Amino acid sequence: MMMSILNRILVRVFTSLSSRYWGVIYTSFRLKYSVSPGFRFNGKHILLYGEGEISLGDNSYIGDNSTVHAAQGRSVRVGTGCHVSSNVRIFTESAIPDSDFRIKPVPSKLGDVAIGDACWVGANVLINPGVSIGQNSVVGANSVVTRDIPSGEIWGGVPAKLIRKKRQQE
Template sequence: MTVPQRVLDLMHSPGVYFCGDPEMDQAQREQLDLLYDINQTRQSDPKRRELLSRFFAETGDGLYIESPLHANWGCSTHWGSGCYANFNLTLVDDGEIFIGDHTLIGPNVTLVTTGHPIRPDLRERYAQFSEPIHIGRNVWIGANVTVLPGVTIGDNTVIGACSLVTKDIPASVVAIGQPARVLREINDHDRDYYWRDRRIPAGI
């Protein structure tokens, strides 16, 4: 990761800031070129791991990301160990994203740290703000989920497919909906059944 510290400080600071800084533009172009290279590699190519390490802020052991991957920056996203992301992950990561160990991310998930002011004149000047996303350890985010700026998702939680996560979700629950709400806690039934009435085989 070679993005200048001044650019990172600007994006990661609270409050409104304006895009268009020449150093920021150059740094983002370089990151997007690196992203292009990542998406052209095969999973079996040893170079892919090296490219991911250069692109992201942190890459834990065993990180596996399907192509295509989409990201504003990459350098603001921190991955734990043993994480998996399916096809078409989109990271709007001007702000920081923290993803805990062993988290699974389904296809077509979007993690959005950045928004724009409602005030029209500020948007004309490319004003934006960024708030970090924190995703805990061993979380499962289902297909087509969108997580909005400033959200924290607790350890072991499951976010159901097609949910829109607009506020914090606690640990060890199942949450679903638009906006996402806690449906129930993870419970003893989940120890014996993996889906509906399908029992988990003995010994696993």
């Protein structure tokens, strides 16, 4: 009985400390990058890093275990009203696969990433450097985005391909 009470107290203490810890981390991201006051960090273990620019729009969110990287001189922009699910990776720099990795430094591809307003990016998606996702588009879960996605389309797969255009809402 006493052990059960002690366990519950410890869980509450550690949960509170964890929430405060992530709150401090997310506050530091808001200070370093352009994060709208209406943007939500929706979970734990979300990482924003790099010397480039990161802009996260109003009424948007990013899920837990997600990573956003902006290399120096590059940018990531997430528009307003976007839903970026859990375990999403967004990179502005990536090694060129055809390179000889024995030769250092390994050449890399660099490019800005832009996600338009009102987009939905499913869980476990990788968005490569230089990709733009048009407004009101969807990227299905477990996809790898290697090229631009036009507005109003649903894409998915590895690599991501057009599934269909969105039906018009009435």
